Amino acid sequence: MAVSGIVVTLASDPGLAEQAMAALSADPRLTLGERFGLRLAAVAETDSPRADRDLWDQLHAIPGVVHVDVTFVALDQPAPELAREMENTDAHA
Amino acid sequence: MLTLDRRTFVKSAAMTAATTAAAAGSASALSLPVLSQPEGSSLKWNKAPCRFCGTGCHVMVGTENGRVVAIQGDQKADVNKGLLCVKGYHVGLILYGKDRLTTPMLRKDGKLVPISWDEAIATIAKRIADSPKTFAMYGSGQWTIGEGCAGNKFMKAGLGNNHIDGNPRLCMASAVTGFLSTFGVDEPPGVYDDLDACDVAIMWGNNMAEMHPVLFSRLIDRRTRGEKVMVIDMTTRRTRTSDHAEHVLLFKPHGDLAIANGIAHLLIKNGTYDKDFVAKHCNFRQLGPKPDEKTPPDMLGAPMTFEEYAKAVEPYTPEKVEELSGIPAEKIRLLGELFGRRDIKINSLWCMGMNQHTRGTAINCLVHAIHLLSGHFGKPGDASTSLTGQPSACGTVRECGTLSHLLPGGRLVANPDHRKHAEEFWNVPEGRIAPKPGYHTVEMFKRFNTPTDQGGDITTLWVQVTNPGQTIPNLERNFRKKKGLADKFLIVSDVYPTATTELADLILPSAMWVEKNGMYGNSERRTQQWFKLVPPPGDARDDCWQTIAVSHKLLDMGVEGMKGKDGKWIFHTTDAAGKEVPIWDWAHYYDTNVDERLFEEYRAFTRMKHKDLAPYQEYVKSRGLRWPVIQQPDGSWKETRWRFSEFDDTYVAKGKGFQFYHSVTKDDKALVWFRPHEFPPEMPDKDFPFWLCTGRVLEHWHTGTMTRRVPQLHRAMPRAYVEMNREDAKRLGVQNGEVVTIKSRRGELDLPVWIGGRGDPKPGEVFVPFFDEGKLINQVTLDEYDPYSKQPDYKKCAVTVLRKA
Numbered sequence: 001m002a003v004s005g006i007v008v009t010l011a012s013d014p015g016l017a018e019q020a021m022a023a024l025s026a027d028p029r030l031t032l033g034e035r036f037g038l039r040l041a042a043v044a045e046t047d048s049p050r051a052d053r054d055l056w057d058q059l060h061a062i063p064g065v066v067h068v069d070v071t072f073v074a075l076d077q078p079a080p081e082l083a084r085e086m087e088n089t090d091a092h093a
Numbered sequence: 094m095l096t097l098d099r100r101t102f103v104k105s106a107a108m109t110a111a112t113t114a115a116a117a118g119s120a121s122a123l124s125l126p127v128l129s130q131p132e133g134s135s136l137k138w139n140k141a142p143c144r145f146c147g148t149g150c151h152v153m154v155g156t157e158n159g160r161v162v163a164i165q166g167d168q169k170a171d172v173n174k175g176l177l178c179v180k181g182y183h184v185g186l187i188l189y190g191k192d193r194l195t196t197p198m199l200r201k202d203g204k205l206v207p208i209s210w211d212e213a214i215a216t217i218a219k220r221i222a223d224s225p226k227t228f229a230m231y232g233s234g235q236w237t238i239g240e241g242c243a244g245n246k247f248m249k250a251g252l253g254n255n256h257i258d259g260n261p262r263l264c265m266a267s268a269v270t271g272f273l274s275t276f277g278v279d280e281p282p283g284v285y286d287d288l289d290a291c292d293v294a295i296m297w298g299n300n301m302a303e304m305h306p307v308l309f310s311r312l313i314d315r316r317t318r319g320e321k322v323m324v325i326d327m328t329t330r331r332t333r334t335s336d337h338a339e340h341v342l343l344f345k346p347h348g349d350l351a352i353a354n355g356i357a358h359l360l361i362k363n364g365t366y367d368k369d370f371v372a373k374h375c376n377f378r379q380l381g382p383k384p385d386e387k388t389p390p391d392m393l394g395a396p397m398t399f400e401e402y403a404k405a406v407e408p409y410t411p412e413k414v415e416e417l418s419g420i421p422a423e424k425i426r427l428l429g430e431l432f433g434r435r436d437i438k439i440n441s442l443w444c445m446g447m448n449q450h451t452r453g454t455a456i457n458c459l460v461h462a463i464h465l466l467s468g469h470f471g472k473p474g475d476a477s478t479s480l481t482g483q484p485s486a487c488g489t490v491r492e493c494g495t496l497s498h499l500l501p502g503g504r505l506v507a508n509p510d511h512r513k514h515a516e517e518f519w520n521v522p523e524g525r526i527a528p529k530p531g532y533h534t535v536e537m538f539k540r541f542n543t544p545t546d547q548g549g550d551i552t553t554l555w556v557q558v559t560n561p562g563q564t565i566p567n568l569e570r571n572f573r574k575k576k577g578l579a580d581k582f583l584i585v586s587d588v589y590p591t592a593t594t595e596l597a598d599l600i601l602p603s604a605m606w607v608e609k610n611g612m613y614g615n616s617e618r619r620t621q622q623w624f625k626l627v628p629p630p631g632d633a634r635d636d637c638w639q640t641i642a643v644s645h646k647l648l649d650m651g652v653e654g655m656k657g658k659d660g661k662w663i664f665h666t667t668d669a670a671g672k673e674v675p676i677w678d679w680a681h682y683y684d685t686n687v688d689e690r691l692f693e694e695y696r697a698f699t700r701m702k703h704k705d706l707a708p709y710q711e712y713v714k715s716r717g718l719r720w721p722v723i724q725q726p727d728g729s730w731k732e733t734r735w736r737f738s739e740f741d742d743t744y745v746a747k748g749k750g751f752q753f754y755h756s757v758t759k760d761d762k763a764l765v766w767f768r769p770h771e772f773p774p775e776m777p778d779k780d781f782p783f784w785l786c787t788g789r790v791l792e793h794w795h796t797g798t799m800t801r802r803v804p805q806l807h808r809a810m811p812r813a814y815v816e817m818n819r820e821d822a823k824r825l826g827v828q829n830g831e832v833v834t835i836k837s838r839r840g841e842l843d844l845p846v847w848i849g850g851r852g853d854p855k856p857g858e859v860f861v862p863f864f865d866e867g868k869l870i871n872q873v874t875l876d877e878y879d880p881y882s883k884q885p886d887y888k889k890c891a892v893t894v895l896r897k898a
Contacts, residue, residue, distance in 0.1 A: 004182070005107030005108060005114075005165065006111055007111050007114050007115045007176075009314070009317050012316075012319070033115075034115065035115070036115045037317075037318070038317045039114075039317070041108060041112040041115040042111060043108045043111065045104070066317065067313075067317075069114065069176045070166075070179070070182045071110040071114040071166045071176060071177065071182075072107040072110035072111065072163070072166070072182070073107075073182040073183065
């Protein structure tokens, strides 16, 4: 399980920002927090670091999401499938 | 895996951190989150600067049962205000790669075998004692201040040997010579606050979005608050920074020299230079005699009048600059007009693009020159600012002076007065410090890789906290030749196996980051401190202790240089009661704070060049302080943001407005240099028709030895590649992902092609990142360097691209 605190920066166009908010609200991996103007606090929970990375890419692809900053990350052990994958490369995790 | 209770807590902490950062970003009050820690939890939070780049972000490190278990951006930190980049928020995982080095190993009969620390220390001491003058030490901007201070003192004040250099020679040396030539003292006059106040940010060959993402985010984030900030990306290839720029100016290699002169030309031609600022605060300078074998490089140059300067830049018309740089003349006019305006603030920013340049000193001087000429200097938002690649390139290497020609506090080994100061502060006999600079990095490695009977007069080399086996240019010639030289001995202190340990004769396992006490100094003159939070694995030990232990062994062996003028050991340390603490013995190393002892000794050096530091304990309380740090009448300590500006710098005399109090010309004025456009030493031709540029990527820090061991980062960027322009690929019939050979006059390397990837080179150029130890691009690069800074140029050489049969 990977848990991250994130800040999503929304587009200044109100229509796009609302569209992004709708998409983010519908994502079960996210718990949305307080919004301060164009900046939205949220917590992301995923099953593995790999899924965490995928979520990161998917958030960036949502229309109306300008930027995603990560403010917190819990460092858990890599999921077994990723650990195995790393074993099979010349990287050394 | 996280348990439910723990997960609830971690989620709460994550939301608090995110909420505080979001609130801070919207200009609400900034406050430290109060984490709702469950009863009975042993999780502890402590501050530390991030281990990676020179930005100097602070992280909060969560530890539990002797392990780092959580990281969050530090809301109290001015630099990053709670934010971190993708590397920063994974920084804790760099400690836990499965192949951490945990025991000393000595090569015996060709094989590395575990040995005791006693044997390791004795082996090093014997090599040094047998031939002290052919011993060299090579460190980096990852050395903590304590480690740098210990190494420098050991070498220069102990062994009387100046062969100590660091890898900032490979990344920052031209920025140093630029600052020294212009202002008479190193390091940027401005600070990161300029990012918050500028109207125009100009990237001079600087992919800030990937290399300094938190600072770039700080700049770009202003747009989300409705502020206007124009980004001009001057670059040789499109990058993620280009995506945020209003103007992307793709220039030919070395075209930056012409562009800067073109701006100066327009400021003078249009009469828009700041006449009052120039008259009061600037002198003009041109190159002195051209350096050659008989004439050493002279950074003082020769005086010139304003009229002579105007004549020198006269040929750099927009049309001529277009011809030399490839930038359209109307864009040169745009730059000239912007610099000519008084109603806007301009912040120029650069990193390796301007520094890794065979005319690196020249382009650094020229960018300062246009800021001075136009008066875009010394006010919030108006600054010429170099950024650093390593966490303490400034704090340790530049300020403590761990380069072969430097002494601490901006002093020079060649200056008799400076040597005398250093001998007094270090309490060693007069004459102990040798007057001749030692070998700079490239020369040091050339000598180490040359047979001893053929002039290779470096025979033992101790490398700490860096990976020259991957970063030295022209690796075959300058690093790997050592393999066939039986009398050469390579010692490497590191945390993981690397391309450098591969050829090591002795490997020492080191503690890293929060496994030891430390201090760093970032790009904006901010000195930072942290405490040891978790134990190192196995028998790994601090680099600083390693140096101190070797020094004490040499003392035991009767090496006179290890004694000060009072007859005591040069690292003699006492407790509060005056009793000696045996810091050479690892069991007692942490009985006292060695970092504090070394820092307080070093602090005495910092006044001469007005780089004043506060006492160690002030840094314990803060998230760093920017020097000069001045004690106030009430006993508090005030940092300085804008140097040389009366409104903020205590050292500027009242009524002066600006005062360059280390002026090269001794009249409180800065120097506006004229340096001509020159072509690079190696250019594409019929046989090698492409330019090769090398560099970094967002996910990996430099040679990847730490970040490639973080699964998330490795997965995101697993392999090196070669970026090619789509038209070039089409012309050669190369497909995306196809493996090609990149070949230069020095070496070759096979790499998969990436077309339309993260970066996009111009036609005729290719780009290769250097993070991948399996794909050593520095086998291909050129080892030509700037004659003043001695910094090599990794950004341009000629290669060919060959399809595999």
